[in-house]
Amino acid sequence: MMVKRAKRNQAAASRKTSKKRARHEDDEPLDAHDFEIRIKPVKTTGSRKRKHSQISTSDDFDFQLDLAGRLEILPAGVWENVREYKTFIVEPIHFQQGSIVEVKRPADHESTESRPWVARVLQIKASDSSHVYLRVAWFYWPDELPMGRQDYHGVNELIESNHPDIIDAMSIENLADIKEWDESNEDEELSAYYYRQKFDYPTQQLSAPRTICVCGGYQNPDTRILQCQSCKTWLHEDCITADAMRRHYKPFKFSRFTEKLRAAEAAEAAEAASKSAGKQPKKGSTSPETKPVIKAETIRVEPQIAVLIVGDKIRIKEQSKNHDRDSDSGLDLDTITDEAIHCLNCDEVVE
Ligand SMILES: [Zn+2]
Ligand SMILES: [Zn+2]
16 A cells, blocks of 8 residues: 655654663564554445546545544554553644644655645554654645646645554644635635645545636636626636637637638648649649748737736737738737626626
């Protein structure tokens, strides 16, 4: 089983400082990494097998944070006999069952993510002051998910999982400044780190965030969304600007240049046809009026459009990069148009 491990030498280092009691070699407490966790499979009574590493959009997404009842902790019988505590102090950090903590990431651990690991403490046990074990459920940074970071993941977003592990309390760096993000609460202020999705480790399924907008996508908390007061739909700023882009781009694309494009394409088709008929052994011998020379230029003369939201308006800036010398279109000047933002769902003005 792939299990993230806290730095092993933390445990080794703490062991050196332990006051050894006179005890038999076999009684020496285990280090956190000596425990092995196995997850017992659930009895699948004929139910369909889940596909791996997927974002679950179904309502039957099943997530149990503490898999205690399904865990087999080896060596058998040892974990059960270690004394349990409700709270613990690794000066200056006071934590308890349920605390979310930052865990030192081993220096040699290869990951695109360099911030500490984050875990929820589910159980605290200790054999003595230098053998304090934490049974945890890991959080994932988006980059560490089997499906990788998704477009909608925020920079400071984590994913809660039930990925079980036993770590040494000495590997804790800090309490994590993290809060669950309730997407249905529109006034919610996000803390330093936040999580809204759950990753079920045994089935490798990821719960889906709330869908918004006419595109049915998710919200990336680092980008802006606007709410229509009439229909209450939240809209991606990107979808609003993309819509404006389409509306303003169309007239240029389909009136002025398509004729040239069609002519060029027709000429090309004619040339290809005559070539295959063997009538044109020499290149460049097509009649001059149908020669397909416009295509590249057609693309170049399309105006550059920039769309952005300024206040409560959409600003459309059309900048013509017109290399067509005999142009009489008047597109050589930049044009700035401000228009009201209309809801992509109900068409009411969004304020
Ligand atoms: Zn959208
Ligand atoms: Zn609306």
